Amino acid sequence: MKKHTINGILSSPFGTRKDPLNPATWRIHNGIDIAATVGTPIHSPINGEVVATYYHNKGGTTLIIKDLKGKIRLGFCHLQRHTVTPGMTIKKGDLIALSGNSGGATTGAHLHFSLKTGGTWSDGEYVGGKWADPTPYLTY
């Protein structure tokens, strides 16, 4: 029985979509949106390490993690708060954050969940990677 990274409803898939904040324009959506009540637990779908936590004016409270081999970067935006700090080792199933509605680029409580793959880490930045559909990481 697989476990869920977050219990919620997919509200916007990965790829090209109409910008929800400006419906006249089409944009690449670099992740997926999961509608979930503020305070919904988010569990790590991977064994890895916390890379960064920060506040971004659009993405709100944000958490970045990587897998142990450093092959992928997973991002979680619009959080209520994160429960881990940079440098921490995390295991599959660990509570890492609570979802929220923080930041400017949101039209309702949800998690923006993103994946970058194919790059390498340099000074805490993921270099040369490409955005990919994180749906496989919704369960673990």
Ligand SMILES: [Zn+2]
């Ligand atoms: Zn999104």
